[in-house]
Every structure is written in C-alpha cells, then in structure tokens.
Amino acid sequence: MNANATSKGVGSKLKVIVVIVAVIILLGAAKYFHIQDLLRSALDWVGRLGPWGPLIFIAIYILACVLFLPGSILTLGGGVLFGVIKGSIIVSISATLGATCAFLVGRYLARDWVAKKIQTNEKFQAIDEAVAREGWKIVGLTRLSPVFPFNLLNYAYGLTRVSVRAYFFASWIGMMPGTIMYVYIGSLAGEVAKLGSEGRTRTSAEWALYIVGLIATIAVTIFITRIARGALRRKI
Numbered sequence: 001m002n003a004n005a006t007s008k009g010v011g012s013k014l015k016v017i018v019v020i021v022a023v024i025i026l027l028g029a030a031k032y033f034h035i036q037d038l039l040r041s042a043l044d045w046v047g048r049l050g051p052w053g054p055l056i057f058i059a060i061y062i063l064a065c066v067l068f069l070p071g072s073i074l075t076l077g078g079g080v081l082f083g084v085i086k087g088s089i090i091v092s093i094s095a096t097l098g099a100t101c102a103f104l105v106g107r108y109l110a111r112d113w114v115a116k117k118i119q120t121n122e123k124f125q126a127i128d129e130a131v132a133r134e135g136w137k138i139v140g141l142t143r144l145s146p147v148f149p150f151n152l153l154n155y156a157y158g159l160t161r162v163s164v165r166a167y168f169f170a171s172w173i174g175m176m177p178g179t180i181m182y183v184y185i186g187s188l189a190g191e192v193a194k195l196g197s198e199g200r201t202r203t204s205a206e207w208a209l210y211i212v213g214l215i216a217t218i219a220v221t222i223f224i225t226r227i228a229r230g231a232l233r234r235k236i
Contacts, residue, residue, distance in 0.1 A: 043077040065098025079186025106158025135162025143174025
C-alpha cells in the first residue's frame with residue numbers, strides 16, 4: 001500500500017470519527033441547553049416575521065435535521081404558525097429538504113469509508129446492492145414507521161447506494177401522513193408555549209398512524225431480508 005492510499009484511508013477514518021464526535025456533542029448540548037426551549041423561542045420569532053416567516057422556518061428546520069435537533073417541536077410549531085393546510089405544505093418542504101441535506105452530508109463524509117469496509121464482505125455487498133435497486137421502497141416504509149429515528153435515518157441512508165432522487169421522493173411521500181397529523185395536532189395547541197407539554201392524550205389518528213407504523217416496521221424487515229437474500233443468491 002502506497003503513502004497516498006494510506007493517507008486517504010486515514011482521512012476517511014478521521015471523517016467518521018469527526019461525525020461520531022459531532023453527534024455526541026450535539027446530543028449532549030441539546031440536553032444541556034434545553035433545546036426545546038430554544039426552538040420554541042425560534043418559533044415565536046418566526047411568527048413575528050410576516051412574509052419572511054415560512055422561509056426562515058424552512059431554514060431552521062433544515063438546520064435542525066443536519067444538527068440532530070428534535071424536529072417534532074418544529075412540526076407541531078408549523079401547525080401553530082401557519083395552520084393545517086399551509087403548515088403541512090411548509091413542514092413537508094422543510095422536512096424533505098432537511099432530510100436530503102443530512103443524507104448528502106452522510107454520503108459525502110462517510111460513504112467511501114463504509115464502501116471500503118464492505119467490499120470484501122459478500123453479504124454486506126448484497127444488502128447494499130439490494131438497497132441501491134429497491135431503495136425507494138425501503139425508504140418509504142421506514143418513513144412510515146416511528147420505530148426508525150428520523151435524524152439517524154437521514155445519515156444512515158447516505159451510507160447506502162440509494163439514489164438521491166429515490167431517497168428524496170420516497171422520504172417526501174412516506175413522511176406526508178405523519179407530517180399532516182402532527183401539524184394538525186400543533187394547530188390545536190393554539191400557541192407555541194403549549195408545544196411539547198405533558199399530559200396530552202393521544203388522538204385516534206395518532207393511534208392509527210402508530211398501527212400503520214408497526215405494520216410498516218414488520219414489512220420493511222421482511223422486505224429487506226427478502227431482497228438481500230435474493231441479491232446474495234445472484235451474487236453467489
């Protein structure tokens with residue numbers, strides 16, 4: 001192995017270490033600085049910006065996705081600030097763009113390192129190829145399921161070979177039911193200060209979405225296993 005290859009390998013490992021350390025720091029900072037209170041303050045500010053409010057809201061949401069900040073408070077806040085219809089549109093745009101930005105960060109910071117790790121493992125290669133071929137179905141199903149954490153998924157999919165286009169549209173469509181429901185719940189709160197408060201009972205629509213999410217979780221597990229086995233058989 002020449003010096004140039006060694007340097008690239010070290011550089012890739014450093015990128016992964018930087019990402020891991022950054023995530024730990026951000027999660028710790030979110031807890032220490034009471035990030036939900038900061039987001040509520042940001043929503044109050046957005047509400048006073050008039051026509052510029054939606055654009056600033058979108059920018060804040062994208063930043064939250066990239067920085068692993070909780071997006072649920074912003075989704076609920078979209079309902080408070082913009083109402084159900086306009087809020088659903090704005091939050092849908094925000095969440096999809098934010099998820100795509102985080103996906104691109106994950107792809108270009110760590111994808112090369114992951115590719116080197118799996119290039120000698122036929123099973124991992126088969127799974128990666130299956131995701132590249134059927135990725136939009138997997139992305140859509142996982143977006144319906146509350147079991148899979150939103151922010152983590154954004155980066156994780158960047159490590160696969162699913163295309164940006166498939167990821168973008170599957171995420172957009174898969175997140176739509178949950179987006180509309182939580183924007184609607186936010187609109188019922190009436191004011192930003194009530195967002196995230198404890199004691200609220202779940203609505204029938206929430207329970208229905210959780211049931212759909214459970215079904216999606218089972219489906220994606222079966223689906224990934226099936227296509228990975230098929231890809232592995234073809235490879236062998």
